[in-house]
Amino acid sequence: MAHILNFEFQDVKDILAKAGLKPFKAKQLWDWVHVKGVLDMDNMLNISKSDKSIMAQLFEFDELEISTQQNATDGVIKFLFKLHDGHEVESVFIPETDRGTLCISSQVGCTLNCRFCHTGTQGLSRNLTASEIVAQVHKARSVIEDWNGRGEKRNITNIVFMGMGEPLYNYDNVKKACKILMCDHGQGYGTRKITISTSGVVPHIQDISENLGVNLAVSIHAANNEARSKIMPINKKYPLEELMAAIKKFNLKEKRKIFWEYAPLKGINDSVQDAHDLCDLIEGVKSKVNIIPFNKWPGSPFDPATDEALTAFYKTMQKRGVLTTIRKTRGEDILAACGQLRSETSKINTVSIEFPETVKQYGTDRQKEKIKVNIEE
Template identity: 45%
Template sequence: MSVAMLPASAISEAPKPAQDSAPQESAPHESAPPSLIGLSREALAERLGAIGVPEKQRRMRAAQLWNWMYVRGVDDFGAMSNVAKGLREELAGRFALGRPEIVSEQVSQDGTRKWLLRLADGREVETVYIPEDDRGTLCISSQVGCTLTCSFCHTGTQRLVRNLEAGEIVAQIMLARDRLGDWPGAEGPEDKTGIPDGPRKITNVVLMGMGEPLYNFDNVRDAMAIVSDGEGISLSKRRITLSTSGVVPEIPRWGEEAGTMLAISLHAVRDDLRNELVPINKKWPIADLLEACRNYPGLSNAKRITFEYVMLDGVNDSVADAKELVRLLKKIPAKINLIPFNPWPGSPYECSDWDQIEKFAEVVNRAGYASPVRTPRGRDIMAACGQLKSASVKLRASQRAVAAASNA
């Protein structure tokens, strides 16, 4: 991951190891009107045809809807003033433009914002906004829960429920833009703590929230095509980063079909340790992962891969580990993000002390790699890297504990 959390997952073609298996459930309730968010222009035109829009008008009408949804951010068909009134009414009766329901919104002392969002089927995900002076990064989820069991990651303690649809992924960004006033002419929240003054409040998107995005490849790819569309939300692919724990067969495919920036949750330099920290390593070990990185389409000094490395006291933070990390990444255009471990209830690890992190960073820097130590953000609201877990799961766990105590 690279600015707010760590991934997890469900895949299109590559078989999953036993520990990755989890039941997949359907997306929205059948009773909910289908959303137009997340559809391609071609799919929008097909929906318009299904409600009787003449073929000659469909492309034009789809372009109008696209502009209203992704450029202006409207969530009401009635506001689409250049669409015929009859068509607006027909659309309103058949389809939806709504965002996920906000269950809770928390604002950290440092300005980080975390939203717990309820989807149409009642499932929940978390989305985090991290403001800085010159940018605003939105960390979005790709799955409900997580199929991986990374031992240092809170999200990994929550089972995978299902993949998010493309529209549910895009809608996280649209909701955040609603809340931050990031649409043209929008006011934004009364409390603007930490929000940058520039014309775009969300300048970067990272797929580093709940879920392993490469295990939901098609939906994530389709969502990012909308996010990067120059006539829509219009974020450059260089400002979109997908973080993976190492789904090796899908890495080159992602580069070919999506072409965003790539981040790798590495966290160890030996297979025996990475097997423990990131169990997907048992299926695709470090050598295979790094070979896929070397062959990532478009890789260059201008398009480097970010390697994420969580600093765990006495586990992976020695100077010898730093030297081995440098050796492993030789000839890979890379940046190395050193992430102080963010604790969560019951976590088995502690964060490396600052002196040791500096020693580690010095070795990496001397080798010529940029190795920023990521300042923990949103720790006070459990929004920092590796801390995400939907509040409903946490609540159910606490309820079970209370019930067990009362029955003891």
């Protein structure tokens, strides 16, 4: 028996119809689960006891368990969710003035072993099911009291597959989860509000464009094969030539862009020439480059680029006419920043330092703040 969150609306209608229930019963159930956020059948007040009895034999309704919840000083919330088999995954809620983003996981761990990413040190345990992916959104919305009814303003406005795992190595379940979250009868997230990030798994990129329509982000981090293969082994399987060929076939809707994620590492990929190489690589593609200050984690073999290198990199991108931003580091005091997710507790201390001069000089008001650097206790 599968969880109710594992099914699309039409599937629920078909299953209930086979059980002898009228079509409107599916709408009632879907409304409770995906509009009101209710999984406890005792609270589904307009469904009869006899119908509940039938539904309980067809679907599971248990809620995702929270192992730990950490609240950062900047409002970021990191959830460690415990799955039915004891495995754990992390999700991160990042509030902004005008929106709220939930970063969710697609796998327990990751198989890619990107050398700068903490998740990669864990290895891969298994893929998440569609219901386990949807459940991260469902539970997070419950915790922050975000079930306001259809059409009302919500706190979680955007969903990004940038947590643990490579989404395109679990594409069938990621795709199904997206369709469930986008259903007009339920949570109704638009295609512009969901972003799938990949490290460059080429085969499924075109399907995102043709059959899903959500945003695509690419973790690029180096613009030549030699450098990229050293820090991202996936590049040996799908080199930049194959990746860029797939990107150039990607059908971007009006006003859409490909998002490129780039974390400058000291002495590795942070030179002015590296910036020029990146501009040359993505030339002709409607793009936005997000420069992500590297988030140090205990045992990391890399250091962040210096302020001077970051400034020169940013200015080079701007001079070349590439839309570029420097992403503000959020939730670093609880190891919730990009590249820091790992399903175990790490003991750390924090010290406060000034944010890089690049952000002070060129960043938005949101980006002008102090960051915290984690150091091993």
